[in-house]
Amino acid sequence: MDYKKLVTDALFKVLDGQITNEKIYQLLERPKSLDLGDYAFPAFPLAKILHKAPQIIATEIVAEIDQSHFQKIEAVGPYVNFFLDKSFFSADILRQVIEKEADFGNQNLGNGGNVPIDMSSPNIAKPISMGHLRSTVIGNSIAKMLQKVNYNPIKINHLGDWGTQFGKLIEAYKLWGSEEEVKADPINKLLEYYVRFHQEDIDHPELDEEARAWFKKLEDGDEEAIRLWQWFRAESLKSFMKIYDKLGIEFDSFNGEAFYNDKMDEVVEMLEKQHLLKESQGAQIVDLEEYNLNPALIKKTDGATLYITRDLAAAIYRKRTYDFVQSLYVVGNEQTNHFKQLKAVLKQMGKEWADDIHHIPFGLITQGGKKLSTRAGRVILLEEVLDDAVKLAEQQIAAKNPNLANKEEVANQVGVGAVIFHDLKNERMNNFDFDLEEVVRFEGETGPYVQYSHARATSILRKAGNPKFDITDTYQLSDNDSWEVVTKIASFPDVVKRAVQEYEPSVIAKYALHLAKAFNKYYAHTKILVEDEEILSRLALVKSVSIVLNESLRLLGVQAPKEM
RNA sequence: GCGUUUGUAGCUCAGCAGGAUAGAGCAACCGCCUCCUAAGCGGUAGGUCAUCGGUUCGAUUCCGAUCAAACGCACCA
Secondary structure (H helix, E strand, C coil): CCHHHHHHHHHHHHHCCCCCHHHHHHHCECCCCHHHCCEEEECHHHHHHHCCCHHHHHHHHHHHCCCCCEEEEEEECCEEEEEECHHHHHHHHHHHHHHHHHHCCCCCCCCCCEEEEEECCCECCCCCEHHHHHHHHHHHHHHHHHHHCCCEEEEEECCECCCHHHHHHHHHHHHHCCHHHHHHCHHHHHHHHHHHHHHHCCCCCHHHHHHHHHHHHHHHCCHHHHHHHHHHHHHHHHHHHHHHHHHCCCCCECCCCHHHHHHHHHHHHHHHHCCCEEEECCEEEECCHHHCCCCEEEECCCCCECHHHHHHHHHHHHHHHHCCCCEEEECCHHHHHHHHHHHHHHHHCCCHHHHHEEEECCCCEEECCEECECCCCECCEHHHHHHHHHHHHHHHHHHHCCCCCCHHHHHHHHHHHHHHHHHHCCCCCCCEECCHHHHCCCCCCCHHHHHHHHHHHHHHHHHCCCCCCCCCCCCCCCCHHHHHHHHHHHCHHHHHHHHHHCCCHHHHHHHHHHHHHHHHHHHHHCCCCCCCCCHHHHHHHHHHHHHHHHHHHHHHCCCCCCCC
């Protein structure tokens, strides 16, 4: 039932002729405090029309309105406050959640349309850092949210497996590396070579020449170059998979940059055919002045292709392969211009679907206020952070719940959950300075807080013998603490919708915190397992909380242990 | 210099499409486990919502300017 509509209709009967039904619906708001009711109608806009003070209008509305479906309707200053029938409303919501379970909040916004999501995209031969975590977990969460509203997300890991850095890497490996070393500790060794290259080429610029030559060989299909490249790629991927497993994230495609090597000529030809390509300072560009953008560099002076050439090929490939309704790129804020250019070039080419491409930017993670940089060796390794978090979770369990059955599994869920949740709880665009203590915190507004609340709920249900609920059950709850929980639960579908529309996992994370808080308050003040006539209602509430918290965490890509 | 993003309590951040006394969490101080997990609950203290203008009955929220920070500004991705 749409309760806002109920309120609107009641008001409309009184205000017919003064204001439209739609306008009333639009004007209705949720008061900040439940003391002020569940819906409020501000009378200000009517003051002008009726030439009366809004306070008086509010009082008059209350005098005339039909109160039959409400617990109470009262005028407070210039507002008309509506209090829903708590018992009736609670029963209605709880029945819905218990019936639909994890499907509660599902809606059809997408009609099953395909949505490729470009996400994670680490560079081969470099470790996954905290910076990649953002793209990975934001993309993953958006995929789950899209699925919930009936889109078909396709998670694409656009690996950085091509480019001049491989020339540098091969050169560095030939100079200082060995097969045994790499086999023992692939990523770290490869990174070491890479960092050393950048240190030494300051004094030995001839290294750059060599590196360029190696990359040229690679492009020309030189056997040794290809062999090394494939080896580096395979080793890197292996170690990436370890981390993705820990995070519980899977991909539908690993087509990275190299995959588009043979697909760029076609793009260049298309551009030529449409006379979009111009020469400028020896390079091939597409002029984007009419979009107020810098020209897009399609080919370098030496004829080599660039980032945007590859992304054009990828965009076109994805349209052909998936016929997407939207195409998302979860890539850092600093690349905003690149995506503006990408869309502009596609538009120039007459591809109207360029409008379906959305860059989902996010803020930077810094350390000590400085940008992380692989080259400078300033990296925070994601794997280490995850390991630290899990260790800390183990300590927590040892201290708080030493008899827990599957300690190791739970420690993983909680530790990793803390890291993921920390990354998702704030608005995407916010920058944040990395602080390990902050990331692995288990108290306050954290992932473990939500997990703990969920575990409490499931523990109660377990102690109650996991009761079965029936559609014919009637629930009666009317106290304020349970009411706060119920109203939060009821808003879940809207929360999901908003999160999807804004591509913003933090909306879900914030919601989960609020619901957990409301439940913990209820839990602290109300004894649930008491044999009286309301026990089934209380258990239904607990059950609903466990369902919605579990589902919220799932949408964030965070596990919800039943006990912790 | 131009563009983008950000600026709310000591710190980290909420504040949904403008509305009723600006909210959390950390940190500080004080309470609550003979009772379903204290990873919890409650209380105290802490704010010229960067600054100045504009629109509006009403602006933390919308618009403009200024200041500050981060990022970007063709042959890296």
